[in-house]
């Protein structure tokens with residue numbers, strides 16, 4: 001797997017004393033009943049925040065949650081208290097991104113203080129993806145940047161997005177890498193450089209289906225086989241002619257967007273058909289509220305929402321995992337947060353944990369299944385809090401926010 005050139009980041013060790021720092025974290029989390037759920041992202045980012053506060057800097061945090069229109073698009077007020085528990089310090093929260101209230105709270109912050117701003121995606125200029133110079137010219141960046149001495153990017157897992165908080169600020173302020181950025185970059189770059197003697201397998205699931213299709217294409221022959229499940233798997237089953245695929249709240253993959261996407265899915269299926277393994281059975285909620293399963297070959301009408309791969313599929317996938325030299329996981333095979341639909345995800349993770357193959361589990365949501373179902377993180381070679389960013393790193397695709405950290409460093413900005 002080819003890799004981008006190794007950046008020599010400036011890190012938080014290089015920050016001038018008593019800096020006012022604007023820090024981008026990735027606290028994007030699963031949301032249940034409107035509340036963010038604790039996960040590895042909080043624990044890992046807490047280290048960066050604690051070090052900055054302990055050093056006496058004034059620490060202002062930016063992060064996003066969900067996507068506009070989806071159920072998980074919420075305020076960050078709940079995130080502040082979870083983060084505070086992990087940091088072991090107060091984390092103040094202000095329900096504003098760069099308006100009067102936010103500016104007053106930033107101004108009032110004392111040395112060693114920590115303040116979390118509101119969800120960056122509530123600011124119109126954060127999205128959509130645009131060139132860094134355009135993002136640097138937004139009111140959002142031009143208003144906040146002069147209030148700080150430095151920008152720290154710790155959000156490796158969002159570094160594939162060209163959003164204002166990720167690519168605008170490094171053009172406006174001296175930019176530094178946080179601890180998560182450093183460690184994830186090093187681990188994922190080393191993984192991308194690894195050569196494997198035996199079969200390389202990638203388990204692909206989750207909900208960010210259009211994201212992973214492009215990556216599957218870009219990985220080319222570096223991955224010998226893909227084991228599919230989740231919403232991504234349903235897209236491929238649909239392309240193979242099976243009437244499956246119900247859209248989640250705020251998504252439109254199987255209706256209007258199907259017109260735009262089906263050509264790509266079909267061409268990936270055609271080009272890599274032999275490498276792509278699709279579910280042979282699926283699970284859904286039966287009339288009695290229990291898990292029920294159906295063979296894919298027997299589905300002749302689109303009636304149910306499928307929430308997991310079936311037990312026959314897990315039986316098909318297990319031996320393929322056991323004979324692999326390396327296994328990469330991106331996305332869950334089912335809605336594992338509900339125990340009834342955890343069998344696919346947990347079955348595959350257990351099979352990986354039992355072998356001594358090289359293994360990486362990625363994704364803010366997916367990596368959460370390890371702790372939830374009593375698996376041991378040490379049974380995997382690397383558990384990344386990044387999903388989309390880590391699989392792009394495997395293809396050698398540069399991550400725009402990281403390229404800017406490096407350029408800022410080269411320029412001595």
Ligand SMILES: Nc1ncnc2c1ncn2[C@@H]1O[C@H](COP(=O)(O)OP(=O)(O)O)[C@@H](O)[C@H]1O
Nearest residue numbers: 206207208230307333334335363364365366387
């Ligand atoms: N068939 C399915 N229907 C709905 N959601 C699913 C399905 N399969 C998996 N998921 C959901 O996918 C989520 C993980 O995928 P995603 O958000 O794409 O990945 P990550 O954040 O781990 O990179 C899980 O929270 C799981 O509930």
Ligand SMILES: O=C(OP(=O)(O)O)[C@H](O)COP(=O)(O)O
Nearest residue numbers: 026028157158363364386387388
């Ligand atoms: O959770 C994230 O990505 P991931 O689900 O691929 O790990 C990042 O926060 C990016 O979020 P986005 O895919 O809504 O831009």
